[in-house]
Amino acid sequence: KFITDFENYLINGPDLQKGKKCTNNGAMKHLERLRKMVNLAVRLEWLDKDPFVNYKKHYKKSERPFLTERELRLIEETTFSGRGYERVKDTFLFSCYTGLAYGDVKALDVDNMRSGIDGNLWIHTKREKTDEAVKVPLLPKAKQILDKYKNCNERLVHGKLLPVLSNQKTNSYLKEITKACGIYKNISFHTARHTFATTVTLSNGVPIETVSKMLGHTKLTTTQIYARVLEHKIGEDMQNLIEHMQTKKAAEG
Template structure:
Protein backbone atom coordinates (compact mmCIF):
# COMPACT_ATOMS: atom_id res chain seq x y z
CA UNK A 1 0.00 0.00 0.00
CA UNK A 2 1.11 3.55 -0.75
CA UNK A 3 -0.44 6.63 0.86
CA UNK A 4 -0.30 10.00 -0.91
CA UNK A 5 -1.66 13.48 -0.21
CA UNK A 6 -3.89 14.72 -3.04
CA UNK A 7 -5.78 17.90 -3.91
CA UNK A 8 -9.20 18.36 -5.50
CA UNK A 9 -10.52 21.70 -6.74
CA UNK A 10 -14.12 22.31 -5.68
CA UNK A 11 -16.83 24.27 -7.48
CA UNK A 12 -16.65 26.86 -4.69
CA UNK A 13 -13.09 27.71 -5.73
CA UNK A 14 -11.52 26.13 -2.67
CA UNK A 15 -9.24 23.08 -2.81
CA UNK A 16 -10.01 19.97 -0.75
CA UNK A 17 -7.12 17.92 0.64
CA UNK A 18 -7.48 14.15 0.83
CA UNK A 19 -5.41 10.99 1.16
CA UNK A 20 -5.20 8.40 -1.60
CA UNK A 21 -4.51 4.81 -0.54
CA UNK A 22 -3.10 2.90 -3.49
CA UNK A 23 -3.80 -0.79 -2.89
CA UNK A 24 -2.22 -2.19 -6.06
CA UNK A 25 -3.65 -3.38 -9.35
CA UNK A 26 -5.11 -6.45 -11.02
CA UNK A 27 -6.12 -7.62 -14.48
CA UNK A 28 -9.89 -7.71 -15.07
CA UNK A 29 -11.86 -10.18 -17.20
CA UNK A 30 -11.25 -8.04 -20.30
CA UNK A 31 -7.49 -8.16 -19.85
CA UNK A 32 -7.30 -4.53 -18.75
CA UNK A 33 -5.25 -3.36 -15.81
CA UNK A 34 -7.46 -2.08 -13.01
CA UNK A 35 -6.07 0.05 -10.18
CA UNK A 36 -7.47 -0.26 -6.68
CA UNK A 37 -7.60 3.03 -4.79
CA UNK A 38 -9.38 4.24 -1.68
CA UNK A 39 -9.80 7.85 -0.58
CA UNK A 40 -10.03 9.58 2.79
CA UNK A 41 -11.25 13.18 2.75
CA UNK A 42 -9.59 15.18 5.52
CA UNK A 43 -12.10 18.07 5.56
CA UNK A 44 -9.13 20.42 5.26
CA UNK A 45 -9.37 23.12 2.60
CA UNK A 46 -7.10 25.63 0.87
CA UNK A 47 -7.98 29.01 -0.59
CA UNK A 48 -7.92 28.49 -4.36
CA UNK A 49 -6.03 31.68 -5.14
CA UNK A 50 -4.86 33.30 -1.88
CA UNK A 51 -4.48 37.06 -2.23
CA UNK A 52 -4.00 38.24 1.35
CA UNK A 53 -1.32 37.44 3.90
CA UNK A 54 -3.96 35.81 6.14
CA UNK A 55 -5.14 33.46 3.38
CA UNK A 56 -1.56 32.49 2.54
CA UNK A 57 -0.89 31.80 6.22
CA UNK A 58 -4.06 29.67 6.49
CA UNK A 59 -3.02 27.69 3.40
CA UNK A 60 0.43 27.05 4.88
CA UNK A 61 -1.04 25.84 8.18
CA UNK A 62 -3.62 23.65 6.44
CA UNK A 63 -0.95 22.00 4.27
CA UNK A 64 1.22 21.38 7.32
CA UNK A 65 -1.69 19.76 9.15
CA UNK A 66 -2.41 17.52 6.16
CA UNK A 67 1.27 16.55 5.95
CA UNK A 68 1.26 15.66 9.66
CA UNK A 69 -1.76 13.41 9.14
CA UNK A 70 0.00 11.76 6.19
CA UNK A 71 3.03 11.12 8.40
CA UNK A 72 0.86 9.49 11.07
CA UNK A 73 -0.90 7.31 8.51
CA UNK A 74 2.43 6.14 7.09
CA UNK A 75 3.59 5.40 10.63
CA UNK A 76 0.52 3.20 11.14
CA UNK A 77 1.27 1.46 7.85
CA UNK A 78 4.83 0.68 8.96
CA UNK A 79 3.56 -0.71 12.26
CA UNK A 80 1.29 -3.05 10.34
CA UNK A 81 4.10 -4.24 8.06
CA UNK A 82 6.27 -5.23 11.00
CA UNK A 83 3.40 -6.60 13.11
CA UNK A 84 3.80 -3.89 15.72
CA UNK A 85 0.49 -4.04 17.55
CA UNK A 86 -1.21 -0.74 18.21
CA UNK A 87 -3.16 -1.33 21.42
CA UNK A 88 -4.71 2.16 21.28
CA UNK A 89 -6.73 1.38 18.16
CA UNK A 90 -9.08 -0.97 19.98
CA UNK A 91 -9.84 1.76 22.52
CA UNK A 92 -11.41 3.93 19.83
CA UNK A 93 -15.15 4.45 20.53
CA UNK A 94 -17.29 2.60 17.99
CA UNK A 95 -19.55 5.60 17.29
CA UNK A 96 -16.52 7.87 16.81
CA UNK A 97 -15.13 5.44 14.22
CA UNK A 98 -18.53 5.24 12.50
CA UNK A 99 -18.77 9.04 12.37
CA UNK A 100 -15.33 9.26 10.78
CA UNK A 101 -16.28 6.90 7.95
CA UNK A 102 -19.64 8.66 7.56
CA UNK A 103 -17.93 12.04 7.19
CA UNK A 104 -15.60 10.57 4.55
CA UNK A 105 -18.72 9.89 2.46
CA UNK A 106 -19.83 13.53 2.59
CA UNK A 107 -17.27 14.72 0.04
CA UNK A 108 -17.49 11.58 -2.11
CA UNK A 109 -21.33 11.75 -2.17
CA UNK A 110 -21.54 8.04 -1.37
CA UNK A 111 -25.02 7.56 0.22
CA UNK A 112 -24.26 10.06 2.98
CA UNK A 113 -27.94 10.42 3.94
CA UNK A 114 -28.25 6.67 4.52
CA UNK A 115 -25.13 6.71 6.69
CA UNK A 116 -26.64 9.56 8.72
CA UNK A 117 -29.97 7.77 9.12
CA UNK A 118 -28.33 4.48 10.16
CA UNK A 119 -26.29 6.37 12.78
CA UNK A 120 -29.46 7.53 14.56
CA UNK A 121 -30.43 3.88 15.15
CA UNK A 122 -26.92 2.93 16.24
CA UNK A 123 -26.98 5.73 18.78
CA UNK A 124 -30.22 4.31 20.21
CA UNK A 125 -28.87 0.76 20.24
CA UNK A 126 -25.34 0.97 21.65
CA UNK A 127 -23.68 2.66 24.60
CA UNK A 128 -22.09 6.02 23.66
CA UNK A 129 -18.61 5.06 24.87
CA UNK A 130 -18.52 1.46 23.62
CA UNK A 131 -14.96 0.65 22.46
CA UNK A 132 -14.21 -1.20 19.24
CA UNK A 133 -12.29 -3.84 21.21
CA UNK A 134 -15.56 -4.71 22.98
CA UNK A 135 -17.51 -5.27 19.75
CA UNK A 136 -18.24 -8.98 19.25
CA UNK A 137 -20.64 -11.26 17.37
CA UNK A 138 -23.32 -10.82 20.04
CA UNK A 139 -23.19 -7.05 19.51
CA UNK A 140 -23.66 -7.57 15.76
CA UNK A 141 -26.54 -10.01 16.24
CA UNK A 142 -28.09 -7.64 18.74
CA UNK A 143 -28.15 -4.74 16.29
CA UNK A 144 -29.70 -6.95 13.63
CA UNK A 145 -32.39 -7.99 16.14
CA UNK A 146 -32.95 -4.32 17.05
CA UNK A 147 -33.51 -3.39 13.39
CA UNK A 148 -35.84 -6.35 12.93
CA UNK A 149 -37.98 -5.97 16.04
CA UNK A 150 -37.55 -2.60 17.74
CA UNK A 151 -36.45 0.11 15.28
CA UNK A 152 -39.13 2.53 14.13
CA UNK A 153 -39.45 5.31 11.57
CA UNK A 154 -40.19 8.91 12.60
CA UNK A 155 -43.87 8.09 12.06
CA UNK A 156 -43.68 5.11 14.41
CA UNK A 157 -43.84 2.36 11.78
CA UNK A 158 -41.46 -0.65 11.62
CA UNK A 159 -38.61 -0.27 9.16
CA UNK A 160 -39.16 -1.59 5.64
CA UNK A 161 -37.15 -4.58 4.45
CA UNK A 162 -34.96 -2.43 2.20
CA UNK A 163 -34.34 0.10 4.98
CA UNK A 164 -33.16 -2.68 7.32
CA UNK A 165 -30.99 -4.03 4.50
CA UNK A 166 -29.45 -0.58 3.88
CA UNK A 167 -28.79 0.31 7.53
CA UNK A 168 -27.28 -3.07 8.37
CA UNK A 169 -25.02 -2.83 5.32
CA UNK A 170 -23.62 0.51 6.57
CA UNK A 171 -23.03 -1.10 9.96
CA UNK A 172 -21.22 -4.03 8.34
CA UNK A 173 -19.10 -1.72 6.18
CA UNK A 174 -17.82 0.01 9.33
CA UNK A 175 -16.93 -3.25 11.07
CA UNK A 176 -15.25 -4.58 7.92
CA UNK A 177 -13.17 -1.40 7.70
CA UNK A 178 -12.31 -1.63 11.41
CA UNK A 179 -11.11 -5.21 10.97
CA UNK A 180 -9.07 -4.38 7.83
CA UNK A 181 -7.37 -1.43 9.57
CA UNK A 182 -6.53 -3.34 12.74
CA UNK A 183 -9.08 -1.76 15.09
CA UNK A 184 -10.76 -5.16 15.50
CA UNK A 185 -8.72 -8.32 16.11
CA UNK A 186 -11.46 -10.67 14.89
CA UNK A 187 -13.85 -10.60 11.97
CA UNK A 188 -17.09 -10.35 13.97
CA UNK A 189 -19.21 -10.53 10.80
CA UNK A 190 -18.11 -14.03 9.88
CA UNK A 191 -21.12 -15.91 11.25
CA UNK A 192 -23.81 -13.21 10.97
CA UNK A 193 -26.02 -13.16 7.90
CA UNK A 194 -27.40 -9.81 6.74
CA UNK A 195 -30.93 -8.91 5.65
CA UNK A 196 -32.18 -9.92 2.22
CA UNK A 197 -32.99 -7.02 -0.06
CA UNK A 198 -36.71 -6.59 -0.74
CA UNK A 199 -38.18 -5.70 -4.09
CA UNK A 200 -39.39 -2.11 -3.80
CA UNK A 201 -42.52 -0.78 -5.47
CA UNK A 202 -41.73 1.80 -8.13
CA UNK A 203 -44.62 4.20 -8.48
CA UNK A 204 -44.96 5.80 -11.92
CA UNK A 205 -47.42 7.70 -14.10
CA UNK A 206 -49.07 6.34 -17.23
CA UNK A 207 -49.08 8.49 -20.36
CA UNK A 208 -52.70 9.56 -19.76
CA UNK A 209 -51.91 10.44 -16.12
CA UNK A 210 -48.90 12.48 -17.20
CA UNK A 211 -51.12 14.26 -19.74
CA UNK A 212 -53.67 15.04 -17.02
CA UNK A 213 -50.92 16.35 -14.77
CA UNK A 214 -49.56 18.54 -17.56
CA UNK A 215 -53.00 20.15 -17.95
CA UNK A 216 -53.51 20.69 -14.20
CA UNK A 217 -52.43 23.65 -12.11
CA UNK A 218 -49.40 23.40 -9.84
CA UNK A 219 -48.88 26.07 -7.18
CA UNK A 220 -45.20 26.37 -8.13
CA UNK A 221 -44.62 26.63 -11.92
CA UNK A 222 -40.89 25.85 -11.51
CA UNK A 223 -41.78 22.59 -9.75
CA UNK A 224 -44.21 21.64 -12.53
CA UNK A 225 -41.61 22.39 -15.21
CA UNK A 226 -38.86 20.45 -13.41
CA UNK A 227 -41.10 17.43 -12.69
CA UNK A 228 -42.32 17.10 -16.30
CA UNK A 229 -38.76 17.62 -17.53
CA UNK A 230 -37.71 14.68 -15.36
CA UNK A 231 -40.56 12.59 -16.81
CA UNK A 232 -39.30 13.36 -20.32
CA UNK A 233 -35.58 12.84 -19.60
CA UNK A 234 -35.26 10.53 -16.58
CA UNK A 235 -32.93 12.95 -14.79
CA UNK A 236 -32.77 12.74 -11.00
CA UNK A 237 -33.81 15.62 -8.73
CA UNK A 238 -30.19 16.21 -7.70
CA UNK A 239 -29.03 16.62 -11.31
CA UNK A 240 -31.99 18.82 -12.30
CA UNK A 241 -31.59 21.01 -9.23
CA UNK A 242 -27.90 21.75 -9.90
CA UNK A 243 -28.19 21.98 -13.70
CA UNK A 244 -26.55 25.04 -15.25
CA UNK A 245 -26.94 26.43 -18.76
CA UNK A 246 -23.36 25.40 -19.54
CA UNK A 247 -24.60 21.78 -19.42
CA UNK A 248 -27.36 22.39 -21.99
CA UNK A 249 -26.10 21.97 -25.55
CA UNK A 250 -28.11 23.14 -28.59
CA UNK A 251 -26.35 21.27 -31.42
CA UNK A 252 -27.71 21.64 -34.96
CA UNK A 253 -30.95 19.64 -34.97
CA UNK A 254 -30.32 17.95 -31.61
CA UNK A 255 -30.39 18.93 -27.97
CA UNK A 256 -28.54 17.23 -25.18
CA UNK A 257 -27.40 17.61 -21.59
CA UNK A 258 -23.75 16.96 -20.80
CA UNK A 259 -23.42 16.65 -17.06
CA UNK A 260 -21.75 14.77 -14.22
CA UNK A 261 -24.18 12.67 -12.20
CA UNK A 262 -24.22 13.79 -8.59
CA UNK A 263 -24.98 10.28 -7.33
CA UNK A 264 -22.31 8.33 -9.26
CA UNK A 265 -19.97 11.16 -10.35
CA UNK A 266 -20.08 9.66 -13.87
CA UNK A 267 -20.02 11.94 -16.91
CA UNK A 268 -23.20 11.57 -18.97
CA UNK A 269 -24.20 12.65 -22.50
CA UNK A 270 -28.00 12.67 -22.63
CA UNK A 271 -29.98 13.51 -25.76
CA UNK A 272 -33.34 15.16 -24.98
CA UNK A 273 -36.45 15.73 -27.08
CA UNK A 274 -37.53 19.03 -28.63
CA UNK A 275 -40.36 19.21 -26.11
CA UNK A 276 -38.01 18.68 -23.18
CA UNK A 277 -35.74 21.44 -24.48
CA UNK A 278 -38.70 23.80 -24.93
CA UNK A 279 -39.54 23.40 -21.24
CA UNK A 280 -36.20 24.99 -20.35
CA UNK A 281 -37.05 28.22 -22.14
CA UNK A 282 -34.66 30.94 -23.28
CA UNK A 283 -30.97 30.37 -22.68
CA UNK A 284 -29.36 32.47 -19.95
CA UNK A 285 -25.78 32.94 -18.68
CA UNK A 286 -23.60 29.84 -18.65
CA UNK A 287 -23.25 29.74 -14.85
CA UNK A 288 -26.93 30.39 -14.13
CA UNK A 289 -29.07 27.56 -12.79
CA UNK A 290 -31.67 26.39 -15.31
CA UNK A 291 -34.36 25.75 -12.67
CA UNK A 292 -34.11 28.83 -10.46
CA UNK A 293 -36.14 28.71 -7.28
CA UNK A 294 -36.45 24.92 -7.17
CA UNK A 295 -36.25 23.72 -3.56
CA UNK A 296 -36.30 20.36 -1.83
CA UNK A 297 -38.45 19.99 1.24
CA UNK A 298 -41.75 18.90 2.75
CA UNK A 299 -43.63 21.86 1.22
CA UNK A 300 -42.69 20.98 -2.36
CA UNK A 301 -43.27 17.27 -1.75
CA UNK A 302 -46.75 17.98 -0.41
CA UNK A 303 -47.49 20.20 -3.41
CA UNK A 304 -46.71 17.32 -5.78
CA UNK A 305 -49.40 15.24 -4.03
CA UNK A 306 -51.92 18.12 -4.14
CA UNK A 307 -51.11 18.70 -7.81
CA UNK A 308 -51.74 15.00 -8.50
CA UNK A 309 -55.07 15.16 -6.67
CA UNK A 310 -56.17 18.10 -8.84
CA UNK A 311 -55.39 15.91 -11.86
CA UNK A 312 -57.40 13.01 -10.42
CA UNK A 313 -54.34 10.89 -9.62
CA UNK A 314 -54.50 9.00 -6.31
CA UNK A 315 -51.07 7.32 -6.46
CA UNK A 316 -48.39 8.34 -3.94
CA UNK A 317 -46.21 10.28 -6.38
CA UNK A 318 -42.86 11.79 -5.39
CA UNK A 319 -40.37 13.68 -7.52
CA UNK A 320 -38.42 10.44 -8.04
CA UNK A 321 -41.56 8.90 -9.57
CA UNK A 322 -40.84 11.10 -12.61
CA UNK A 323 -37.68 9.08 -13.26
CA UNK A 324 -39.66 5.83 -13.02
CA UNK A 325 -42.24 7.31 -15.38
CA UNK A 326 -39.58 8.07 -17.97
CA UNK A 327 -38.24 4.50 -17.88
CA UNK A 328 -41.69 2.94 -18.25
CA UNK A 329 -42.76 5.28 -21.08
CA UNK A 330 -39.55 4.62 -23.01
CA UNK A 331 -39.95 0.84 -22.77
CA UNK A 332 -43.67 0.98 -23.63
CA UNK A 333 -42.88 3.00 -26.74
CA UNK A 334 -40.27 0.67 -28.18
CA UNK A 335 -36.92 1.69 -26.63
CA UNK A 336 -34.73 -1.34 -25.93
CA UNK A 337 -33.68 -2.05 -22.36
CA UNK A 338 -29.97 -1.41 -23.04
CA UNK A 339 -30.69 2.11 -24.32
CA UNK A 340 -32.98 2.84 -21.37
CA UNK A 341 -30.32 1.57 -18.96
CA UNK A 342 -27.71 3.83 -20.55
CA UNK A 343 -30.02 6.87 -20.51
CA UNK A 344 -30.80 6.40 -16.83
CA UNK A 345 -27.10 6.04 -16.02
CA UNK A 346 -27.52 2.60 -14.44
CA UNK A 347 -24.27 0.73 -13.84
CA UNK A 348 -26.01 -2.66 -13.92
CA UNK A 349 -28.66 -3.86 -16.36
CA UNK A 350 -30.55 -5.69 -13.60
CA UNK A 351 -31.48 -2.31 -12.11
CA UNK A 352 -33.29 -1.43 -15.35
CA UNK A 353 -34.87 -4.89 -15.70
CA UNK A 354 -37.25 -4.02 -12.87
CA UNK A 355 -39.00 -1.59 -15.26
CA UNK A 356 -39.24 -4.29 -17.93
CA UNK A 357 -41.07 -6.40 -15.37
CA UNK A 358 -43.58 -3.58 -14.83
CA UNK A 359 -44.59 -3.48 -18.50
CA UNK A 360 -44.35 -7.21 -19.25
CA UNK A 361 -46.48 -7.40 -22.44
CA UNK A 362 -46.79 -11.19 -22.34
CA UNK A 363 -48.19 -11.07 -18.83
CA UNK A 364 -50.78 -8.52 -20.00
CA UNK A 365 -51.73 -10.76 -22.91
CA UNK A 366 -52.00 -13.78 -20.60
CA UNK A 367 -54.39 -11.93 -18.30
CA UNK A 368 -56.83 -11.51 -21.20
CA UNK A 369 -56.29 -14.93 -22.80
CA UNK A 370 -59.12 -16.72 -20.98
CA UNK A 371 -62.39 -16.58 -22.97
CA UNK A 372 -65.13 -14.29 -21.67
CA UNK A 373 -67.53 -16.01 -19.27
CA UNK A 374 -71.29 -15.71 -19.78
CA UNK A 375 -73.36 -15.03 -16.66
CA UNK A 376 -77.05 -15.83 -16.43
Protein backbone atom coordinates (compact mmCIF):
# COMPACT_ATOMS: atom_id res chain seq x y z
CA LYS A 1 0.00 0.00 0.00
CA PHE A 2 2.85 2.40 0.73
CA ILE A 3 4.12 2.13 -2.86
CA THR A 4 0.73 2.82 -4.45
CA ASP A 5 0.16 5.70 -2.00
CA PHE A 6 3.57 7.13 -2.89
CA GLU A 7 2.78 6.82 -6.61
CA ASN A 8 -0.49 8.67 -6.03
CA TYR A 9 1.36 11.37 -4.08
CA LEU A 10 3.90 11.83 -6.89
CA ILE A 11 1.24 12.21 -9.58
CA ASN A 12 -1.53 14.01 -7.69
CA GLY A 13 0.33 15.64 -4.81
CA PRO A 14 1.96 19.09 -4.65
CA ASP A 15 4.02 20.46 -7.54
CA LEU A 16 7.48 18.91 -7.26
CA GLN A 17 8.94 21.48 -9.65
CA LYS A 18 7.99 25.08 -10.32
CA GLY A 19 4.42 24.91 -11.56
CA LYS A 20 4.88 21.37 -12.93
CA LYS A 21 3.10 18.22 -11.85
CA CYS A 22 4.96 14.94 -11.99
CA THR A 23 3.89 12.91 -15.04
CA ASN A 24 3.02 9.22 -14.89
CA ASN A 25 6.34 8.25 -16.50
CA GLY A 26 8.20 10.67 -14.23
CA ALA A 27 6.62 8.97 -11.21
CA MET A 28 7.70 5.56 -12.56
CA LYS A 29 11.30 6.83 -12.80
CA HIS A 30 11.19 7.97 -9.17
CA LEU A 31 9.82 4.57 -8.15
CA GLU A 32 12.59 2.81 -10.11
CA ARG A 33 15.17 4.71 -8.05
CA LEU A 34 13.32 3.90 -4.82
CA ARG A 35 13.16 0.23 -5.81
CA LYS A 36 16.95 0.06 -6.16
CA MET A 37 17.35 1.31 -2.59
CA VAL A 38 14.64 -1.04 -1.31
CA ASN A 39 16.32 -4.02 -3.04
CA LEU A 40 19.57 -3.13 -1.27
CA ALA A 41 17.76 -2.85 2.08
CA VAL A 42 16.17 -6.29 1.56
CA ARG A 43 19.54 -7.85 0.66
CA LEU A 44 21.11 -6.35 3.77
CA GLU A 45 18.12 -7.58 5.81
CA TRP A 46 17.19 -4.08 6.91
CA LEU A 47 13.67 -4.85 5.64
CA ASP A 48 11.83 -8.10 6.35
CA LYS A 49 9.62 -7.83 3.28
CA ASP A 50 9.94 -6.21 -0.15
CA PRO A 51 7.11 -3.62 -0.41
CA PHE A 52 7.41 -3.79 -4.21
CA VAL A 53 6.63 -7.53 -4.34
CA ASN A 54 3.09 -7.11 -5.72
CA TYR A 55 3.64 -3.77 -7.44
CA LYS A 56 3.80 -3.46 -11.22
CA LYS A 57 5.12 -0.36 -13.01
CA HIS A 58 2.97 1.03 -15.78
CA TYR A 59 4.59 3.36 -18.29
CA LYS A 60 2.47 5.30 -20.77
CA LYS A 61 3.62 5.42 -24.37
CA SER A 62 4.82 8.91 -25.18
CA GLU A 63 6.06 10.57 -28.34
CA ARG A 64 9.81 11.07 -28.44
CA PRO A 65 10.42 14.35 -30.25
CA PHE A 66 13.27 14.44 -32.74
CA LEU A 67 14.50 16.86 -35.38
CA THR A 68 13.98 16.26 -39.08
CA GLU A 69 16.85 16.75 -41.56
CA ARG A 70 15.44 20.16 -42.44
CA GLU A 71 15.22 21.25 -38.79
CA LEU A 72 18.74 20.00 -38.11
CA ARG A 73 20.02 22.01 -41.06
CA LEU A 74 18.14 25.11 -39.87
CA ILE A 75 19.94 25.01 -36.52
CA GLU A 76 23.30 24.38 -38.20
CA GLU A 77 22.89 27.33 -40.55
CA THR A 78 21.63 29.84 -37.96
CA THR A 79 24.28 31.92 -36.18
CA PHE A 80 23.84 33.46 -32.75
CA SER A 81 25.58 36.54 -31.38
CA GLY A 82 25.92 35.45 -27.74
CA ARG A 83 28.79 33.08 -26.97
CA GLY A 84 26.57 31.02 -24.67
CA TYR A 85 23.99 30.45 -27.42
CA GLU A 86 26.65 29.39 -29.91
CA ARG A 87 28.15 26.94 -27.42
CA VAL A 88 24.78 25.41 -26.58
CA LYS A 89 24.00 25.10 -30.28
CA ASP A 90 27.32 23.32 -30.93
CA THR A 91 27.10 20.93 -27.97
CA PHE A 92 23.52 20.08 -28.95
CA LEU A 93 24.54 19.41 -32.57
CA PHE A 94 27.48 17.32 -31.34
CA SER A 95 24.98 15.17 -29.45
CA CYS A 96 22.80 14.92 -32.57
CA TYR A 97 25.78 13.42 -34.42
CA THR A 98 27.04 11.13 -31.63
CA GLY A 99 23.91 10.14 -29.70
CA LEU A 100 25.56 10.99 -26.37
CA ALA A 101 23.37 12.26 -23.53
CA TYR A 102 24.01 15.60 -21.79
CA GLY A 103 25.97 14.14 -18.84
CA ASP A 104 28.11 12.03 -21.17
CA VAL A 105 28.98 15.01 -23.40
CA LYS A 106 29.85 17.13 -20.37
CA ALA A 107 32.15 14.41 -19.01
CA LEU A 108 34.11 13.96 -22.26
CA ASP A 109 37.81 14.75 -22.07
CA VAL A 110 40.77 14.28 -24.41
CA ASP A 111 41.31 10.71 -23.15
CA ASN A 112 37.93 9.73 -24.60
CA MET A 113 39.17 10.33 -28.14
CA ARG A 114 40.73 7.18 -29.59
CA SER A 115 41.81 5.85 -32.93
CA GLY A 116 39.25 3.22 -33.94
CA ILE A 117 39.69 -0.11 -35.67
CA ASP A 118 39.15 1.70 -38.99
CA GLY A 119 41.91 4.25 -38.27
CA ASN A 120 39.41 7.08 -37.78
CA LEU A 121 38.64 9.00 -34.59
CA TRP A 122 36.13 7.42 -32.20
CA ILE A 123 34.66 8.41 -28.86
CA HIS A 124 35.19 5.75 -26.19
CA THR A 125 33.24 6.43 -23.00
CA LYS A 126 30.78 4.99 -20.48
CA ARG A 127 27.17 6.07 -20.12
CA GLU A 128 26.68 8.03 -16.92
CA LYS A 129 23.19 6.55 -16.52
CA THR A 130 24.04 2.84 -16.85
CA ASP A 131 27.85 2.60 -16.78
CA GLU A 132 27.57 0.79 -20.13
CA ALA A 133 30.61 1.11 -22.43
CA VAL A 134 29.94 3.13 -25.60
CA LYS A 135 32.07 3.44 -28.74
CA VAL A 136 30.97 5.93 -31.38
CA PRO A 137 32.83 6.72 -34.64
CA LEU A 138 33.04 10.49 -35.12
CA LEU A 139 31.03 11.75 -38.07
CA PRO A 140 32.68 14.67 -39.96
CA LYS A 141 30.24 17.24 -38.53
CA ALA A 142 30.94 16.07 -34.95
CA LYS A 143 34.68 16.29 -35.61
CA GLN A 144 34.30 19.83 -37.00
CA ILE A 145 32.65 20.90 -33.76
CA LEU A 146 35.48 19.39 -31.68
CA ASP A 147 38.06 21.13 -33.90
CA LYS A 148 36.26 24.45 -33.42
CA TYR A 149 36.92 24.27 -29.66
CA LYS A 150 40.45 22.83 -29.69
CA ASN A 151 41.88 26.09 -28.32
CA CYS A 152 39.11 26.95 -25.86
CA ASN A 153 39.94 27.36 -22.18
CA GLU A 154 37.98 24.25 -21.16
CA ARG A 155 40.14 22.11 -23.47
CA LEU A 156 43.53 23.71 -22.78
CA VAL A 157 43.18 24.06 -19.01
CA HIS A 158 40.74 21.30 -17.99
CA GLY A 159 41.13 18.83 -20.85
CA LYS A 160 37.39 18.87 -21.63
CA LEU A 161 36.42 18.32 -25.26
CA LEU A 162 33.58 20.85 -25.24
CA PRO A 163 32.51 23.90 -23.19
CA VAL A 164 29.22 22.57 -21.81
CA LEU A 165 26.95 24.94 -19.89
CA SER A 166 24.75 23.83 -16.96
CA ASN A 167 21.82 21.58 -17.83
CA GLN A 168 19.28 24.23 -16.83
CA LYS A 169 20.94 26.99 -18.88
CA THR A 170 21.48 24.64 -21.83
CA ASN A 171 17.79 23.70 -22.04
CA SER A 172 16.72 27.32 -21.53
CA TYR A 173 18.96 28.50 -24.40
CA LEU A 174 17.83 25.59 -26.58
CA LYS A 175 14.22 26.73 -26.39
CA GLU A 176 15.26 30.18 -27.64
CA ILE A 177 17.48 28.68 -30.35
CA THR A 178 14.73 26.46 -31.74
CA LYS A 179 12.21 29.30 -31.57
CA ALA A 180 14.60 31.54 -33.52
CA CYS A 181 14.81 28.78 -36.14
CA GLY A 182 11.02 28.49 -36.38
CA ILE A 183 10.96 25.04 -34.79
CA TYR A 184 7.95 24.73 -32.50
CA LYS A 185 8.52 21.41 -30.77
CA ASN A 186 9.08 20.62 -27.11
CA ILE A 187 12.86 20.38 -27.44
CA SER A 188 15.34 19.51 -24.69
CA PHE A 189 18.97 18.43 -24.91
CA HIS A 190 17.84 14.79 -24.85
CA THR A 191 16.06 15.40 -28.18
CA ALA A 192 19.53 15.28 -29.75
CA ARG A 193 19.88 11.64 -28.73
CA HIS A 194 16.50 10.83 -30.31
CA THR A 195 17.57 12.73 -33.45
CA PHE A 196 20.76 10.67 -33.71
CA ALA A 197 18.76 7.45 -33.42
CA THR A 198 16.10 8.39 -35.97
CA THR A 199 17.13 11.09 -38.46
CA VAL A 200 20.90 10.58 -38.47
CA THR A 201 21.25 6.78 -38.31
CA LEU A 202 18.12 4.62 -38.75
CA SER A 203 16.71 6.86 -41.52
CA ASN A 204 19.99 6.48 -43.40
CA GLY A 205 20.03 2.71 -43.28
CA VAL A 206 22.28 2.07 -40.28
CA PRO A 207 21.25 -1.35 -38.87
CA ILE A 208 19.28 -1.16 -35.64
CA GLU A 209 21.79 -3.45 -33.89
CA THR A 210 24.59 -0.96 -34.65
CA VAL A 211 22.49 1.99 -33.49
CA SER A 212 21.69 0.12 -30.27
CA LYS A 213 25.40 -0.43 -29.58
CA MET A 214 26.27 3.23 -30.21
CA LEU A 215 23.46 4.39 -27.92
CA GLY A 216 24.67 2.06 -25.18
CA HIS A 217 21.32 0.29 -24.90
CA THR A 218 21.42 -2.98 -23.00
CA LYS A 219 18.26 -4.24 -24.74
CA LEU A 220 17.45 -4.08 -28.44
CA THR A 221 13.78 -3.51 -27.53
CA THR A 222 14.74 -0.06 -26.20
CA THR A 223 16.13 0.91 -29.61
CA GLN A 224 13.12 -0.55 -31.42
CA ILE A 225 11.02 2.30 -30.00
CA TYR A 226 12.80 4.58 -32.49
CA ALA A 227 12.12 2.18 -35.35
CA ARG A 228 8.40 2.30 -34.49
CA VAL A 229 8.55 6.11 -34.47
CA LEU A 230 10.02 6.01 -37.98
CA GLU A 231 7.31 3.60 -39.17
CA HIS A 232 4.70 6.02 -37.84
CA LYS A 233 6.41 8.88 -39.70
CA ILE A 234 6.61 6.84 -42.93
CA GLY A 235 2.88 6.16 -42.63
CA GLU A 236 2.15 9.88 -42.21
CA ASP A 237 4.42 10.81 -45.15
CA MET A 238 2.71 8.26 -47.43
CA GLN A 239 -0.72 9.51 -46.38
CA ASN A 240 0.37 13.06 -47.25
CA LEU A 241 1.58 11.78 -50.63
CA ILE A 242 -1.75 10.04 -51.31
CA GLU A 243 -3.66 13.23 -50.45
CA HIS A 244 -1.31 15.29 -52.65
CA MET A 245 -1.80 12.92 -55.60
CA GLN A 246 -5.58 12.95 -55.17
CA THR A 247 -5.62 16.76 -55.03
CA LYS A 248 -3.43 16.94 -58.14
CA LYS A 249 -5.67 14.47 -59.99
CA ALA A 250 -8.80 16.45 -59.04
CA ALA A 251 -7.18 19.69 -60.23
CA GLU A 252 -6.29 18.13 -63.57
CA GLY A 253 -9.90 17.29 -63.97
